[in-house]
Amino acid sequence: MKKTEKFRQLLDSTQLDFLCEAHNGISAVIAEEAGFKGIWGSGLSLSAQFGVRDNNEASWTQVLEMLEFMSDATRVPILLDGDTGYGNFNNMRRLVKKLEQRDIAAVCIEDKLFPKTNSFIQGQAQPLADIEEFCGKIKAGKDAQSDDNFSIIARVEAFIAGWGLSEALKRAEAYKNAGADAILIHSALGTPDEVLAFKREWADRLPVAIVPTKYYATATEVFRSHGFALVIWANHLLRAAIAAMQQTAQSLAADQNLFSVEDRVVPVSEVFRLQGAVELQEAEKKYLPLRQRGVQALVLAASRGMELGELTEQRPKTMVNVAGRPLLAHIVDALNATGIKNISVVRGYKKETVDLPNLNLIDNDEFEDSGELLSLLKGLRGVRPDQDLIVCYGDVLFNKYIVQILAESEDALAIAIDTNWIESANRHRQADYAHCSMPHSREAFSARVTLEHIGADIAPTGIHGEWMGFIKISADEIAAVVAVVEEMLRDAAMRRAKLPDLLNLLVASGRRVQVHYTTGHWLDIDSLDDVLHAGNF
Numbered sequence: 001m002k003k004t005e006k007f008r009q010l011l012d013s014t015q016l017d018f019l020c021e022a023h024n025g026i027s028a029v030i031a032e033e034a035g036f037k038g039i040w041g042s043g044l045s046l047s048a049q050f051g052v053r054d055n056n057e058a059s060w061t062q063v064l065e066m067l068e069f070m071s072d073a074t075r076v077p078i079l080l081d082g083d084t085g086y087g088n089f090n091n092m093r094r095l096v097k098k099l100e101q102r103d104i105a106a107v108c109i110e111d112k113l114f115p116k117t118n119s120f121i122q123g124q125a126q127p128l129a130d131i132e133e134f135c136g137k138i139k140a141g142k143d144a145q146s147d148d149n150f151s152i153i154a155r156v157e158a159f160i161a162g163w164g165l166s167e168a169l170k171r172a173e174a175y176k177n178a179g180a181d182a183i184l185i186h187s188a189l190g191t192p193d194e195v196l197a198f199k200r201e202w203a204d205r206l207p208v209a210i211v212p213t214k215y216y217a218t219a220t221e222v223f224r225s226h227g228f229a230l231v232i233w234a235n236h237l238l239r240a241a242i243a244a245m246q247q248t249a250q251s252l253a254a255d256q257n258l259f260s261v262e263d264r265v266v267p268v269s270e271v272f273r274l275q276g277a278v279e280l281q282e283a284e285k286k287y288l289p290l291r292q293r294g295v296q297a298l299v300l301a302a303s304r305g306m307e308l309g310e311l312t313e314q315r316p317k318t319m320v321n322v323a324g325r326p327l328l329a330h331i332v333d334a335l336n337a338t339g340i341k342n343i344s345v346v347r348g349y350k351k352e353t354v355d356l357p358n359l360n361l362i363d364n365d366e367f368e369d370s371g372e373l374l375s376l377l378k379g380l381r382g383v384r385p386d387q388d389l390i391v392c393y394g395d396v397l398f399n400k401y402i403v404q405i406l407a408e409s410e411d412a413l414a415i416a417i418d419t420n421w422i423e424s425a426n427r428h429r430q431a432d433y434a435h436c437s438m439p440h441s442r443e444a445f446s447a448r449v450t451l452e453h454i455g456a457d458i459a460p461t462g463i464h465g466e467w468m469g470f471i472k473i474s475a476d477e478i479a480a481v482v483a484v485v486e487e488m489l490r491d492a493a494m495r496r497a498k499l500p501d502l503l504n505l506l507v508a509s510g511r512r513v514q515v516h517y518t519t520g521h522w523l524d525i526d527s528l529d530d531v532l533h534a535g536n537f
């Protein structure tokens with residue numbers, strides 16, 4: 001149902017309905033959440049939140065801008081307090097058109113002169129508009145509306161200006177004849193006497209709205225029994241906010257700490273909720289390409305690194321000092337340098353020493369009788385499922401460009417292969433030799449090269465390079481890799497399997513593992529010599 005129609009129902013229903021004032025997007029949401037079926041766009045509150053007076057100091061388009069935020073944030077209809085219509089009949093026509101464009105359901109105009117003054121500031125001294133001129137404004141507004149259900153409420157200020165009941169009734173009658181959809185009868189008395197007298201005489205010729213700011217002590221039942229259509233709580237969210245802001249500001253200024261105010265303010269999560277943050281997160285899942293969600297890294301660092309002897313008695317290899325800082329700190333720096341902030345580390349041996357800040361720490365407490373596959377599994381289960389992932393080892397130093405190439409690739413699965421490999425007698429290194437769909441060459445640069453096999457069992461002429469330990473797994477592929485690893489680990493013989501075994505299995509099962517050829521710029525820390533050499537890396 002359109003907002004104009006909803007508002008029309010509030011006017012036409014036989015029950016008493018209530019509008020709550022709001023003055024910006026968030027107060028409008030708060031009013032709607034509290035259950036109000038409509039919102040009063042108060043001139044007093046809107047001007048006050050801008051820090052100006054209720055004398056048309058804020059321009060009508062500034063008011064309109066704020067109304068648009070209020071309307072966008074809510075589904076209930078908004079009745080704008082349109083003051084005197086911001087000018088003559090012509091301004092009124094334009095106002096109505098613009099309000100309709102912004103989905104505002106209704107406007108109330110008062111029979112005073114532009115620029116108006118708030119009714120509670122020397123109301124008795126305020127001149128009233130000429131009746132005929134004001135009727136012309138109502139007619140012009142009604143003629144300008146394109147939605148039949150848009151409502152124009154005529155506000156009678158006769159009591160405010162010190163005129164009596166008959167002037168009020170005369171004006172209301174004229175405004176009704178000019179086409180007004182309802183009357184707002186205003187009073188500055190501390191009792192409801194004036195508005196009740198008006199309502200008794202007026203009866204039900206048009207629905208009547210009231211603003212009981214000054215006669216606040218009147219029981220609502222009195223309004224209900226007299227048959228009013230709308231009660232407007234005209235400025236109470238603004239006044240509540242002012243009281244809370246004054247208290248909070250004073251405490252903060254006096255105490256110079258947040259402790260005393262924390263219990264009196266909502267958590268920031270409540271602000272996010274009111275802003276609709278969740279909706280944006282859902283939309284990002286639907287509309288943003290994966291790459292823009294960022295890339296994360298998983299560092300496998302659970303093992304001790306026996307080959308470093310004494311150096312790893314007190315700490316795992318990843319925490320051994322290289323050029324004055326733990327190896328892991330250098331890895332984190334290189335990842336950070338590529339823009340990767342979300343870094344998870346699987347730790348096991350002497351895990352309490354793996355304590356660098358800003359890391360997502362994942363424990364593999366079975367590191368002693370398991371292999372890197374279990375660390376990988378625990379790691380994959382602990383990373384974000386919605387970000388692409390770079391897996392690397394905790395004992396490899398590298399130039400950031402290697403990770404960057406993988407991070408920027410669109411591949412579901414990708415690895416980096418060093419074509420600058422040096423033939424080694426070390427079995428550990430041989431296990432990482434790779435045979436690919438084509439060797440590194442000018443053609444390979446523009447072709448899509450894939451991994452065919454990785455391991456020590458490749459004939460020397462078939463070795464195209466050495467795998468450096470990096471695997472890029474796209475977010476969409478993480479769950480599939482988890483399933484493959486789980487399957488492997490169900491086989492007891494695979495308990496100590498390594499990542500190359502996983503890569504071979506992925507290839508054998510028909511998955512495309514994209515190869516990006518690089519040349520050098522990395523260092524595997526396998527010996528004390530490497531640790532020394534690393535200082536120059």
Ligand code: SPV
Nearest residue numbers: 042043044045081119234
């Ligand atoms: C407003 O809320 O701006 C009103 C009501 O016009 S009153 O302040 O009572 O005049």
Ligand code: MG
Nearest residue numbers: 042043044081
């Ligand atoms: Mg007002």
